[in-house]
Structure formats: structure tokens, C-alpha cells
Amino acid sequence: MNEFPQLIDIKIGEVVEDFVKWLTINYSGVFQSIKGGILAVLLRMQDFLNWIPWFVIIALIFYAGWKSKNLKSGIIFAVMLLAIGFMGYWEQTVLTISVVITAVIISLILGIPLGIISAYKKRVDSIVRPILDAMQTMPSFVYLIPAIMLFGLGTVPAVFATTIYSLPPVIRLTNLAIKSVSKEIKEAAYSFGPTTWQTLTKVEIPQAMPTIMAGVNQTTMMAMAMVVVSSMIGAKGLGYNVLIAINRTDIAMGFEAGISIVFVAIIIDRLTQSIGEKFKYDK
Amino acid sequence: MEKIRVENLTKIFGKHPNKVLQHLKNGMNREEISKTTKHTVGVGNVSFSVSEGETFVIMGLSGSGKSTLIRCINLLNKPTDGKIFVDDENILEFDKKKLREYRQNKVAMVFQHFGLFSHKNVIQNVEFGLEIKGVKKEQRYKKSMEMLKIVGLEGWEDYNISQLSGGMKQRVGLARALANDPEIMLMDEPFSALDPLIRRDMHDELLDIQSKFKKTIIFITHDVNEAFKLGDRIAVLKDGEIIQIGTPEEILDNPENDYISNFIQDIDRSRILKAENIMRKSAMKLGRLTKPKIALGIIDDSDFEYGFIIDRETGKVEGVVDADDVLRAGKEKISIEDVMHTNFKAVNKNAYVKEIIELALETKYPIAVLDDDERFVGRIHRGTLLKSLV
Numbered sequence: 258m259n260e261f262p263q264l265i266d267i268k269i270g271e272v273v274e275d276f277v278k279w280l281t282i283n284y285s286g287v288f289q290s291i292k293g294g295i296l297a298v299l300l301r302m303q304d305f306l307n308w309i310p311w312f313v314i315i316a317l318i319f320y321a322g323w324k325s326k327n328l329k330s331g332i333i334f335a336v337m338l339l340a341i342g343f344m345g346y347w348e349q350t351v352l353t354i355s356v357v358i359t360a361v362i363i364s365l366i367l368g369i370p371l372g373i374i375s376a377y378k379k380r381v382d383s384i385v386r387p388i389l390d391a392m393q394t395m396p397s398f399v400y401l402i403p404a405i406m407l408f409g410l411g412t413v414p415a416v417f418a419t420t421i422y423s424l425p426p427v428i429r430l431t432n433l434a435i436k437s438v439s440k441e442i443k444e445a446a447y448s449f450g451p452t453t454w455q456t457l458t459k460v461e462i463p464q465a466m467p468t469i470m471a472g473v474n475q476t477t478m479m480a481m482a483m484v485v486v487s488s489m490i491g492a493k494g495l496g497y498n499v500l501i502a503i504n505r506t507d508i509a510m511g512f513e514a515g516i517s518i519v520f521v522a523i524i525i526d527r528l529t530q531s532i533g534e535k536f537k538y539d540k
Numbered sequence: 541m542e543k544i545r546v547e548n549l550t551k552i553f554g555k556h557p558n559k560v561l562q563h564l565k566n567g568m569n570r571e572e573i574s575k576t577t578k579h580t581v582g583v584g585n586v587s588f589s590v591s592e593g594e595t596f597v598i599m600g601l602s603g604s605g606k607s608t609l610i611r612c613i614n615l616l617n618k619p620t621d622g623k624i625f626v627d628d629e630n631i632l633e634f635d636k637k638k639l640r641e642y643r644q645n646k647v648a649m650v651f652q653h654f655g656l657f658s659h660k661n662v663i664q665n666v667e668f669g670l671e672i673k674g675v676k677k678e679q680r681y682k683k684s685m686e687m688l689k690i691v692g693l694e695g696w697e698d699y700n701i702s703q704l705s706g707g708m709k710q711r712v713g714l715a716r717a718l719a720n721d722p723e724i725m726l727m728d729e730p731f732s733a734l735d736p737l738i739r740r741d742m743h744d745e746l747l748d749i750q751s752k753f754k755k756t757i758i759f760i761t762h763d764v765n766e767a768f769k770l771g772d773r774i775a776v777l778k779d780g781e782i783i784q785i786g787t788p789e790e791i792l793d794n795p796e797n798d799y800i801s802n803f804i805q806d807i808d809r810s811r812i813l814k815a816e817n818i819m820r821k822s823a824m825k826l827g828r829l830t831k832p833k834i835a836l837g838i839i840d841d842s843d844f845e846y847g848f849i850i851d852r853e854t855g856k857v858e859g860v861v862d863a864d865d866v867l868r869a870g871k872e873k874i875s876i877e878d879v880m881h882t883n884f885k886a887v888n889k890n891a892y893v894k895e896i897i898e899l900a901l902e903t904k905y906p907i908a909v910l911d912d913d914e915r916f917v918g919r920i921h922r923g924t925l926l927k928s929l930v
């Protein structure tokens with residue numbers, strides 16, 4: 258009675274699956290080179306972070322917290338990092354952060370220009386917007402499937418999935434930021450006869466900077482959340498420990514890895530936020 | 541010389557302005573168009589011309605299309621129909637590059653809410669136009685400092701925009717526009733956001749700057765007093781159409797219709813009318829040595845109550861006499877020179893009525909009006925003064 262009649266059988270899932278398979282077969286070269294590129298950045302990042310002695314990192318974060326906010330924040334950040342180290346999660350934290358940073362860099366390189374273009378061109382906007390909606394509402398685990406198919410297991414698909422997941426906020430907020438530069442400011446700029454590029458770089462982007470930075474902050478936080486999930490496809494790091502803890506129902510390990518993630522997230526959030534504050538001009 | 545000529549300019553806002561333009565040409569009015577087509581006629585069939593060095597004020601209430609109109613002159617608004625000639629070139633035919641050059645070199649704009657860039661400090665704001673033009677750093681800094689000095693903001697160059705008061709912000713806006721050395725300045729209600737005292741200062745500042753630079757200025761305002769104080773000529777705009785163009789005196793003397801009469805009703809005429817606008821040119825002119833008898837004859841023949849004693853050579857006024865004085869001189873057989881009063885008042889022909897009123901309170905004699913060489917050109921009685929104010 259209440260059963261939906263299967264008059265037409267829509268198999269869109271299969272279409273997508275075929276598409277992804279087709280991609281892996283016909284464009285494996287492309288994905289191999291993307292993989293190589295991501296891996297190169299990632300490894301450099303990891304090597305670099307591992308190369309810096311732990312106390313230097315803590316000192317730098319302390320200094321950044323102190324200068325950008327206040328002494329109290331600096332101390333709190335340093336204590337948080339020390340706690341992570343003493344719990345025995347330093348190495349994993351460095352791995353996690355290097356994935357986050359790599360994913361964020363890729364997101365910004367793609368997202369900021371795309372946000373600007375979609376603010377300028379209505380047609381691009383009307384294409385990008387529904388895609389972004391889908392990207393943000395699609396459960397994050399779903400990204401893991403094509404990531405594995407295209408890049409195999411390991412850290413590279415984790416970076417890929419994290420990038421996809423963290424891309425929307427920076428695009429959206431850049432778009433919004435450029436669009437909401439006040440009409441009079443834009444008219445004032447135009448009235449002096451600048452080129453489009455001059456208007457963009459000398460007026461619109463600087464004016465939009467506070468909102469763009471909010472987007473960068475959001476993107477970083479999304480990446481942080483996703484990097485934990487992506488440990489399911491073999492990314493080493495804090496998320497991997499969480500995963501192990503779940504499998505073994507190891508409450509102690511779960512809590513320690515979990516709280517480490519929270520600490521890292523807090524530090525990243527506060528620091529990126531305070532960079533954003535620097536761009537806020539009183540109107 | 542003619543600088544700007546606007547011919548049959550129309551600007552329609554909406555999706556299909558050209559279609560609506562046909563309706564407008566077929567005689568549909570603004571309200572009908574807005575009702576039936578959902579399009580707004582910002583400016584409808586406006587023509588005027590502005591000469592070089594002139595301050596042309598466009599006055600109208602909000603919604604009259606004045607901001608739309610001024611934005612057509614630098615093409616921030618693209619007109620739907622019509623022609624705009626600047627130095628005999630139709631700017632509507634400009635391609636992108638020519639338009640940029642036109643905006644960079646010929647025309648600058650000052651905005652109602654200043655339009656300053658909050659991410660730049662004062663000097664960087666003033667430098668903006670020159671930066672766009674690609675002027676070298678030291679050169680544009682020097683030029684901008686010069687402009688800041690002119691608008692009275694020396695020493696404020698490194699401040700942030702948010703640290704300035706409204707009046708100072710608009711001085712920055714003015715300096716930014718002037719720094720580009722434009723031939724034409726478009727000023728869109730530049731002083732409306734300022735409080736009255738500051739506004740008056742800015743008026744004087746602008747008049748001062750204008751006397752030095754002699755720019756061609758198009759000035760938008762809704763304030764009648766401002767319009768009449770600053771404008772060489774004024775255009776009154778209503779519902780996107782010009783209903784009268786003229787000098788302030790012409791508009792005061794011959795308002796085209798009730799709308800304009802209404803508009804100029806609250807105007808403070810004493811600040812606008814000058815001595816030469818209200819003086820009477822005819823006067824009983826006597827010499828120091830005129831015989832009292834002859835003087836009496838003139839008094840008999842005319843209705844002059846007072847006579848001015850004027851030096852024949854220099855044209856300077858030496859004194860005033862009334863009929864009784866002349867009679868006395870006749871009786872006592874003394875000369876006019878002996879009975880004339882020298883405590884009369886005189887004003888320059890460019891003095892405003894407001895100043896003359898104060899003088900009039902101090903003397904019972906008519907006030908002599910002098911030209912710049914102090915020659916007598918006319919007289920003002922108290923009655924004339926009163927009449928000029930209503």
C-alpha cells in the first residue's frame with residue numbers, strides 16, 4: 258500500500274561509479290602525477306616539521322599566541338602542546354598538522370581564485386553554488402570512496418578527501434567578501450579609471466580581507482575535522498589512534514588522542530582568527 | 541568656452557531599458573512606465589551645457605535623478621540614450637581603454653559618504669588616482685602632500701581614515717580628487733553628511749579652491765542655500781527632468797513655476813543677493829560746488845530725497861545731503877560742501893545683503909554702492925533692502 262512504485266529504475270549511483278572507474282582507467286596518468294605532486298608537498302611539509310626541534314615549535318606557538326592575542330593565550334597554547342607531547346602523541350600530531358596544512362594550502366590556491374571568479378561572473382556562480390551545496394551536505398565518509406579508487410590507500414587520498422571537504426567555506430566566503438564590498442567604495446575606485454586587475458588587487462581584495470580570513474579559518478577547521486575521518490583510509494596521525502581506540506574500545510587511548518585533536522584545533526582556530534582580526538579596518 | 545554638453549540624456553533602470561525607451565519617446569510618463577513595465581526612469585531627456593571653469597549646480601529632492609545624472613558624466617551609469625560631449629568628444633563612444641584614460645585624466649568625483657578606502661591611510665587614499673595612472677612613488681607622494689596642504693590636512697598624512705572626523709574625511713576625498721589634476725570635478729552631495737557648521741567651512745574652502753584652480757564643477761545638492769551659494773548656474777531637477785536652468789538671481793527673480801517658487805521659499809535671500817542685484821542706479825549726483833539753487837531745482841523736478849556728493853574726477857563719494865540740508869544751504873548762502881554729511885555708509889557692489897542690513901541699522905542715509913575702484917555705482921535705501929528679502 259505504502260510502497261513506492263518502482264516504475265522507473267534510476268541507477269544514478271551506478272553511473273557515478275562507472276564514471277569514477279572510467280576516470281581511474283583512462284586517466285590514471287593524471288592522477289598519478291597529482292598524487293606525486295601532493296606527496297611531494299606533503300613529504301616536504303612533514304620533513305620540515307620533523308626537522309624543527311619540538312621545543313622550537315612550542316616556543317614559536319607560544320610567541321605567536323602571545324603576539325597575536327596576549328601572554329595568557331601564549332602560555333595556554335604552550336601548555337596544551339606540552340600536554341600532547343607528554344601523553345606521547347607528538348609524532349602523530351606533527352603528521353596530522355602536515356596533512357592539514359597541505360590540504361589547506363591546496364584549498365586556498367583553488368578556493369580564493371574560484372571565489373573571486375564566481376563573484377565576478379554570474380554564470381560561474383550558478384554552476385559553483387549547487388556543487389558547493391552538495392559538497393557540504395554530502396556525508397564526509399562518502400569522499401573517501403573515490404579518494405581510494407583514484408589514489409589508493411595512504412596519506413595522499415586523505416589529503417585529497419580533506420581538500421574536497423574543506424574547500425567550500427573559503428570559496429563561499431571569498432565570493433561573499435568580494436560581493437559585499439560597498440558600492441560607493443567600488444564606484445570611488447572605478448571613478449579613477451583603474452583596470453579590472455587594479456580594482457581587484459588594490460581595492461576589492463584588501464577590503465574583502467577580513468571575510469576572506471574568516472573563510473580561511475573555517476577551511477582550516479574543516480580540514481582538521483576531516484583529517485581525523487580520513488584516517489579510515491590509512492592516513493597516519495591522531496585520527497588513526499582514535500580509530501584504533503574505537504576498534505579496541507580503549508577508552509584511555511581514545512580520550513588522549515581525542516583531547517590532543519581538540520588542543521590542536523583550538524590553537525589553529527585562535528591563531529587563524531587573530532590573523533583575521535589584523536585585517537579588520539574600522540570603517 | 542563650452543566644456544560639457546549633454547544632449548537628450550535618458551537613463552532607464554531595469555531589464556529592458558531600450559524597449560521602455562520607446563514608450564518614453566511615445567509620450568508615456570514616468571509613473572505609467574514604472575507601473576506597467578517595472579522600469580524606473582532615472583533621468584529623462586535632459587539637456588544642458590557647462591562652460592569651462594563654471595560651477596554648475598544640479599539641485600533636486602531625493603529621487604529626482606540627480607545622482608543618476610552626475611554618474612552619467614563619468615559613465616558610472618551608462619546612459620540609455622542621448623549624447624554627452626566633453627571637449628567636443630562624445631564620451632559614449634569611448635571604448636574601455638579610452639574610458640579609463642578619460643576617468644584617469646579628465647574627471648574626478650567626490651562622494652556623499654566620502655568613498656574612502658579604509659584599508660589605506662590618508663596619504664595612500666590621496667595617492668590612489670596617481671597610483672592607478674602609474675605615477676612614480678616619490679612624485680605621487682609629493683603631489684599628494686601638496687594637495688593635503690591645500691585642503692588643510694597637513695600633518696595628518698599617516699593617520700587612518702577611521703581616526704578622522706566627517707569634515708576631515710571629505711577633505712581627504714577632495715584632496716584625492718584634486719591630486720589627479722582633473723579638468724572636471726563631479727561632486728555628489730559632498731557636504732550633505734556633514735553638520736551645518738562644518739558644511740559652511742567646506743563651502744568657503746571649496747570657493748577658495750575654485751578661485752585658485754578654476755575647475756569645471758558639477759555639484760549635486762538637495763540644499764537650496766548651498767546651491768545658491770556655490771552655483772554660477774543652477775539646474776533644478778524634478779522627476780528626472782530639468783525644469784529650470786539659470787543663475788541664482790534669475791531663478792530667484794523668475795521662478796519657472798510653483799514647484800520652484802516653493803523650493804526657493806525657505807532660501808535665505810540675504811546670503812545670496814548682492815548689493816549690485818538690489819541697488820538703484822539712478823541717483824541725484826551733486827558736486828561739492830553745485831549751487832544750492834540748482835540742487836533745489838533737481839530736487840523739485842524729481843523725487844530724490846537724498847543727494848550724493850561725488851567727486852567729478854575720481855567718482856568717489858564725499859558726502860550725502862537731504863532736501864532740508866539743501867534748503868538750509870540756500871537760505872544761509874553757504875555751499876553744499878558745508879552742509880553735507882560725511883558719516884554715510886558705503887559698500888562694495890559684491891557685498892551680500894546680510895552685511896548691508898547691519899550697516900543700514902547704523903545710518904539713516906541711503907547706502908552708497910561702490911565698484912572695485914570705489915566709484916559710485918548705485919544706492920540702497922532701507923526700503924530697497926526690505927523689499928529684497930521678500
